[in-house]
Amino acid sequence: MTSTTSPASTTRAVTGRLAAPLVLALFMAAVLVPFASLLLASLQPAGAPLTGFALPDGLHFENFSRAWSAAGFGTLLRSSVVIALCVVPAAVVCATLAGYALATLEVPGRGRLYAYLLLGLSIPTEGTIIPLYYDMRALGLTNTVPGLALAEIGAFMPFGVFWMRAHFATMPRSLIEAARLDGASSWATLWRILLPSSRPAVTTLGVLYFVWSWNQFLLPLILIQDPARRTAPAGLGFFTGQYGVDVPLLAAATLIVIAPVVLVYLFFQRHFISGVLSGALKG
Amino acid sequence: MTTADRLTEPAPAPRTARPAKRGAGPAVRRRPRTVRSGRRRRRAVALLYLLPALLPYTLFAVLPLLHTAYLSLFDWDGVTLPSFVGVDNYRRIGTDPQLRAAAWHAGALILFFSVLPICVGLVSAAIVSRRAGRRGTALVRTVLFLPQVIPLVAVGILWRWVYGEDGTLNQALRTVGLGGLTDAWLGSFTWALPAVGLIGTWVVSGLCMVLFLSGTQRIDQEIYEAARMDGAGPVREFTAITVPLLRPEFAIALSITVIAALSSFDLIYITTGGGPGNSTVVPGILIYRLAFGGGAVGVASALAIVLTVVISLAVLVINRLSREAP
Numbered sequence: 001m002t003s004t005t006s007p008a009s010t011t012r013a014v015t016g017r018l019a020a021p022l023v024l025a026l027f028m029a030a031v032l033v034p035f036a037s038l039l040l041a042s043l044q045p046a047g048a049p050l051t052g053f054a055l056p057d058g059l060h061f062e063n064f065s066r067a068w069s070a071a072g073f074g075t076l077l078r079s080s081v082v083i084a085l086c087v088v089p090a091a092v093v094c095a096t097l098a099g100y101a102l103a104t105l106e107v108p109g110r111g112r113l114y115a116y117l118l119l120g121l122s123i124p125t126e127g128t129i130i131p132l133y134y135d136m137r138a139l140g141l142t143n144t145v146p147g148l149a150l151a152e153i154g155a156f157m158p159f160g161v162f163w164m165r166a167h168f169a170t171m172p173r174s175l176i177e178a179a180r181l182d183g184a185s186s187w188a189t190l191w192r193i194l195l196p197s198s199r200p201a202v203t204t205l206g207v208l209y210f211v212w213s214w215n216q217f218l219l220p221l222i223l224i225q226d227p228a229r230r231t232a233p234a235g236l237g238f239f240t241g242q243y244g245v246d247v248p249l250l251a252a253a254t255l256i257v258i259a260p261v262v263l264v265y266l267f268f269q270r271h272f273i274s275g276v277l278s279g280a281l282k283g
Numbered sequence: 284m285t286t287a288d289r290l291t292e293p294a295p296a297p298r299t300a301r302p303a304k305r306g307a308g309p310a311v312r313r314r315p316r317t318v319r320s321g322r323r324r325r326r327a328v329a330l331l332y333l334l335p336a337l338l339p340y341t342l343f344a345v346l347p348l349l350h351t352a353y354l355s356l357f358d359w360d361g362v363t364l365p366s367f368v369g370v371d372n373y374r375r376i377g378t379d380p381q382l383r384a385a386a387w388h389a390g391a392l393i394l395f396f397s398v399l400p401i402c403v404g405l406v407s408a409a410i411v412s413r414r415a416g417r418r419g420t421a422l423v424r425t426v427l428f429l430p431q432v433i434p435l436v437a438v439g440i441l442w443r444w445v446y447g448e449d450g451t452l453n454q455a456l457r458t459v460g461l462g463g464l465t466d467a468w469l470g471s472f473t474w475a476l477p478a479v480g481l482i483g484t485w486v487v488s489g490l491c492m493v494l495f496l497s498g499t500q501r502i503d504q505e506i507y508e509a510a511r512m513d514g515a516g517p518v519r520e521f522t523a524i525t526v527p528l529l530r531p532e533f534a535i536a537l538s539i540t541v542i543a544a545l546s547s548f549d550l551i552y553i554t555t556g557g558g559p560g561n562s563t564v565v566p567g568i569l570i571y572r573l574a575f576g577g578g579a580v581g582v583a584s585a586l587a588i589v590l591t592v593v594i595s596l597a598v599l600v601i602n603r604l605s606r607e608a609p
Contacts, residue, residue: 122598
């Protein structure tokens with residue numbers, strides 16, 4: 001905008017400078033208003049007639065303790081944490097090993113195996129949920145942590161392999177060749193040479209897996225039929241049907257369920273955004 | 284290299300000739316081995332690294348999908364013996380009005396989950412990227428991305444409150460004197476589908492904008508300067524430079540949002556459950572209803588297979604198109 005100095009272009013520059021912040025403020029408001037509205041609803045006294053965006057007459061935090069204990073969200077959160085603690089490390093390790101092999105080792109039929117794994121990126125949960133339910137029930141795995149965890153690990157694997165393979169493919173080949181010539185086994189090359197400098201990639205994958213595991217809805221809804229053992233979002237879905245009329249309680253429960261994932265996001269937001277941007281086909 | 288390229292071109296790094304010397308690699312033994320057996324061993328070890336990923340993926344994603352395809356050929360209520368009906372279930376998808384409605388709604392949702400967010404994201408990214416100085420950009424990114432992070436069930440509850448009869452939207456309408464327009468949005472035959480669709484727009488727009496912003500940062504500023512020398516205005520700059528150069532980001536955005544539109548289950552389940560009537564029913568909801576409530580496992584499976592095929596084809600076509608020269 002420095003090439004000309006005519007009045008018209010100055011005006012354009014000024015409107016341009018004002019338009020950007022205005023558009024941004026509008027968008028941020030559009031994102032935040034629904035959250036604020038729910039937060040205000042959660043602080044209203046229980047059973048009060050509510051309308052939209054209204055300041056409560058005091059801060060009724062008892063909705064949160066009611067949701068935590070009476071409505072059982074403490075228990076639901078615990079099972080969500082247990083599932084995530086099973087899924088995230090296991091899936092990250094499997095994806096890392098496979099990504100490493102596909103990027104640097106001599107895998108027979110490498111191209112085909114990789115294509116086979118990538119196919120999974122466009123399998124929706126709807127495509128697998130029906131037999132998962134009937135087969136897991138036959139094996140006695142419904143209503144169990146391993147059943148749900150294995151289903152999630154299987155579903156998350158294509159993206160993880162894709163992500164880790166892309167990461168290991170960018171590492172300098174000379175580094176790997178040098179390690180081999182020094183007599184390092186493939187295992188030692190991975191653990192001592194490549195992994196120490198792979199922390200950002202591994203962290204991003206871990207954060208993405210955590211968020212997906214936490215937010216997963218259809219799998220726990222079907223595979224965990226016992227409402228008391230469900231994960232937090234599935235429990236929230238069930239709860240909506242049962243107690244949808246108690247808006248302050250429902251609002252508090254919703255905020256409890258989203259709090260952990262929002263905290264993880266805010267803490268790792270750079271990792272998370274870059275991860276989603278550079279390849280989350282399965283957001 | 285962009286994700287889209289990587290996804291569609293899974294061609295592995297060229298096979299470099301490995302140093303097949305004795306003692307290289309893991310085959311360090313007291314007794315020297317032949318070159319050939321060392322190679323075979325290395326290949327076997329490489330497969331071992333892949334096994335922990337291949338096993339859960341095959342057992343809990345690929346085999347269930349194949350099993351769904353198998354079930355789709357049967358008439359089964361989930362309890363009694365299934366009976367083979369061939370492609371009858373698929374034929375039903377073409378004729379049953381409820382199933383066709385679901386397909387129609389999924390198509391309409393693409394407008395709200397893909398087209399609208401991509402337009403919003405593109406225009407806003409173009410405006411924002413022209414902004415001198417980048418103060419506060421990180422905050423903007425963090426906030427606009429937020430809807431992408433929280434569970435869709437929670438998003439649904441958030442918006443049930445916004446759309447409710449005493450909710451935020453109706454309150455806002457009354458405040459500005461448009462009380463006559465208020466409605467029970469999610470309970471209206473006319474408005475429920477657009478209302479649910481706009482929630483999708485809300486969820487995905489921030490992602491698209493951030494995606495396009497990071498794309499515009501990649502574009503060389505000299506191209507813009509050259510265009511300005513030739514007398515191009517902001518609109519021409521946008522259509523002639525920004526849009527064509529953002530092709531890879533387009534492909535990623537389209538892939539993500541089309542998958543989100545076609546497999547939208549969580550949001551609809553929480554906000555309308557497919558109602559009122561069947562006015563917001565989508566394939567995901569029907570699969571759930573038919574398989575786990577309606578005792579029609581075969582038809583549900585056929586629908587699940589059709590959905591999977593449509594999604595895979597859509598992703599394939601999008602990535603193909605994005606690689607063709609403009």
